[in-house]
Amino acid sequence: MIESESLSRQKQANVTDSRAYSQPQQSEMPFAVIQGEALSVMPKDLYIPPRALEIILEAFEGPLDLLLYFIKRQNLDILDIDVAAITRQYMNYIQLMREIQLELAADYLVMAAILAEIKTQMLLPRHSSDFYEEEDPRLELIKRLQEYERFKRAAEDVDKLPRLGRDTYQARAEVTYRDNRKSYPEVKINQLLDAFSGVLKRAEMFKSHQVSAEALSVRERMSHILDKLVGKTFVRFEGLFAFHEGKAGVVVTFLALMELIKESLIDIVQTEPFDSIHLVAKKS
Amino acid sequence: MNPQLIRQIIEGAFLAAAKPLDTLSLEALFEAHERPPRDQILAAIEEIEDDCRDRGYELKRVASGWRFQVNQDLAPWICRLWEEKPKRYSRAMLETLALIAYRQPLTRGDIELVRGVAVSTDIIRALQERNWIAVVGHRDVPGRPALYATTKFFLDYFNLAALQDLPPLEEIKSLVDFAPETMLASHDGGEVGEVNDSNKHD
């Protein structure tokens, strides 16, 4: 299926630019390695084991790459190329491909169509005077091939750049001390108020929860009393009052106790009448 | 092999390895035919050690070999490399804190009831880590949920002598009534929407 003429040409061809194909093929360019054996020429016989073709396929990055290969292998300038011949060669190739890896063939089929189109356009009679006005149908393809080859080389250049972990290594030294000091965001009190008023607005807490009924001092005292009771068995009732706070303080503490009892957070214990009163945090 | 190259290889290896290297692992860097004798390796190590004097790092002998270490007396500066940039607190965090401040002591469930959305454990943990809130007890209901209250550090941070120095609710209420648009505008959309949605479906 692959033309023997082009194959023998491939063999003789000097690689125009060995660099372009330095990877993955060398100048004697094994086409693929099948079961340890280098395949440097496309097999002439019709039967190519499907696995082998897959490997060949993997050597190319797509239809442009394959076409570039055909052109370079034949050491020809594309403008001199017999588009008919290369189209035939190309079509043979993709026919083989279609048998084993259909989804890959799609990109190649597009290229086949482009080649066929160029071929037809070349067959149309044209006046020599039109040459400069009408674009050569091959020109677009050449542009694409050039553009592709450019980036194919650029990719090789990028691959050669000194790379961290391959050509150079990040230097580091151990740090034996590491207190992970953490710095915290700052909060201003008006941010807090703003957040709170947002909650109020949303939940309409005034109506459903009647928060305003309790002065803050009472709620704070509730926290303090709970704090005192935590982890202790009994605390004497009198021990909770700080008399230096005066009457107001006593009232606040008393209200807090009432509130705590109401919310069943604490229990009051008095073993006998007129005995001292003790408070205890509720246990389950 | 020339001694300077040997030294460079060893120096480079110490810096690249990120772990201590002993003489065996240093020898393994060289192929048999070029491998320097051990005393030459040790000489190179000594030279490297000497060259670090007055530098920001030193070659230190540890149990499993030698390694480069950053000088300990540079710690106050070097540690700033890992200082976390303070981020801003989320609206959810500020609202939770505000609720605990004004309604303490209360449980997570209480907060959720008012805010209409779940309170993430992260928020509670962050507030505890900052020592602004603490568990002061447990409510005597199934599950015995923790009761949270603000701490002295909270008051200190906000420069308050006592909780009653927080603006009273009435003031906040009038603030809300006074400027409803700006208040609403200051919300980041998400949560308001959530609450509204849940109301609709109720």
Place this chain on the structure above:
Amino acid sequence: MNPQLIRQIIEGAFLAAAKPLDTLSLEALFEAHERPPRDQILAAIEEIEDDCRDRGYELKRVASGWRFQVNQDLAPWICRLWEEKPKRYSRAMLETLALIAYRQPLTRGDIELVRGVAVSTDIIRALQERNWIAVVGHRDVPGRPALYATTKFFLDYFNLAALQDLPPLEEIKSLVDFAPETMLASHDGGEVGEVNDSNKHD
């Protein structure tokens, strides 16, 4: 602050950070009252650079700052520290990366047009995971395809300080030596538009 201490701090920070540091991050190591002026920091960097001559490592300027790195010519020895050989990248990945590097910002479609084959999602994802490329916008056409560009980390990884340090794109002339002027001219612009001409022939 005495210049030697400044130098030691900077030197230690480079080794401790294990990533490139720029002047901003170096300045952040110092508290405001002790912070040296920028030219003093640059002077210290220069001094450190000079001191690495003939050593196994160098202070290298890359895209996101300076870093200590092991000399390239030592790689044959240093690489023996690790059993695993450094990964090779597929041609498809390198070609895609090269296109993004030289032609950024561009879409997946732009890449496919030049390469003539579909670009697999895996490759794009792999490049993004490595933090070598990022979406920098969307082209204002139907479907709003993502525009990709390379990142600082890409430059850092490939030892470059800026995009213009990439090896120059070669002019490919071997295919057509007698190409009309128009053809050659159209390659300088580097815009993706020119490739779109193929539509005419479809």
